[in-house]
Amino acid sequence: EGITVGELANRMAEKGADLVKALFKMGTPVTINDVIDQDTAELLVEEFGHRIQRVSESDVEIDTTADVDAEDTLKPRPPVVTIMGHVDHGKTSLLDALRGTDVVAGESGGITQHIGAYQVKTKGGDVITFLDTPGHEAFSEMRARGANVTDIVVLVVAADDGLMPQTIEAINHTKAAGVPMIVAINKVDKPEANPQRIRERLLEHEVVVEDMGGDTQDVEVSALKKTGLDDLIDKILLQAELLELRANPDRDAEGTVIEAQLDKGRGAVATILVRRGTLKVGDIFVVGEQSGKVRAMVNDKGQNVKTAGPSTPVEVLGLSGVPMAGDPLSVVENEARAREVATYRHELATRKRTTSAPTSFEHLFSALNTQQIEYPIVVKADVQGSVEAIVGALNRASTDEIKVRVLQSGVGAITESDVTLAAASRAPLIGFNVRPNPKARALATRDKVSLRYYDVIYNLIEEVKNEMSGQLAPER
């Protein structure tokens, strides 16, 4: 008893190629016409954040049909934006400055609440959601947990400082996620600011801004003097328009945990970013391995609200326990069902923790489509010459069927950024004459990232080549 990948994709309203890609990542190379078993289908449905319904204690039914939102139910939703960039380039200042442009804040008289995300209403009446935790590590950690909540990345680069290591990491993390980027060249108020040099340096990292004939939008801003903010907002809205972001607001809500904690007076609270549907006070829900009933909701202006629609962040009270950032929330019919699904999710998570961890190269393949397979990899080495030699050799190892994609490479110890990126993309992480720092090592263990150490380039390349050729699915 099974289902073809194509049929499942249809029912989930996902692209067949995306399912094939996810299956490759889980170590199951298939084509669109292959039949997969119920267990695998469940894992896949869960992986895509869809709902699984448990019809009885022992019988689990995948409620995939309920997940298809008809075309005519879809309404435009606000974009969700994450700000990234090197330390001290002005991420926090820019988040504050953008928050200050909200036209509602003044009227409402509400006190700004830091709930992990906030919304800005523009002069033109459009709404933008900003995630309050800047940086690529939080971004990739969410992604590693299967939560791709960010629609657009704003990369902040200080015009007086230029491209720094974390700028480049942010570019790599954004590219690996396939999220469009807007470059905000900050601190242009400074006399030594040189925005043009930034645009030129970006070329080296294959970020080509419009002035240079590319399609990445850029904008000069000063978070301090609050200049260029309207321009940045316009560019975010333009990018959002291109993405045609839509969701059905008239259905049971689904969302993602942005942050969560145990509050002394209020118990377990979580900020939920609603993805689709409308979350209402009184709704019964399951969130990660927890369940609950919405007792109250507080928005980013500190106001109690009764409902929250797509792309809206709200702090939710009434949880049974503290979920994790990146956990999915789904509204369900009743409390018994909520507890059942929570228990079921707990079992699934336990199963996943013990089975689907990428412990070897075998699990690390992703397919762009059924023809072209990508082999993602992260490389760190002790000296620049080795980095270049390794990246060059890896690129030459690509074949017609499988393409090596170096997500990030650099000189120095293996850092947390390397690990989060590898985890999010399920890529192996190569250390050539280098080791991870203690924090990165702990993170790699937790996220079960495949760490490989080499001291001979030839061995490294041969091993990668062997893994690649061994992984190509035989002709069917």
Ligand code: GDP
């Ligand atoms: P983050 O580490 O990226 O979050 O950077 P911050 O927002 O904390 O800013 C770092 C420093 O740069 C602070 O001292 C800010 O006051 C300063 N700064 C941020 N934006 C600007 C700007 O547009 N112009 C100038 N002159 N200074 C800025």
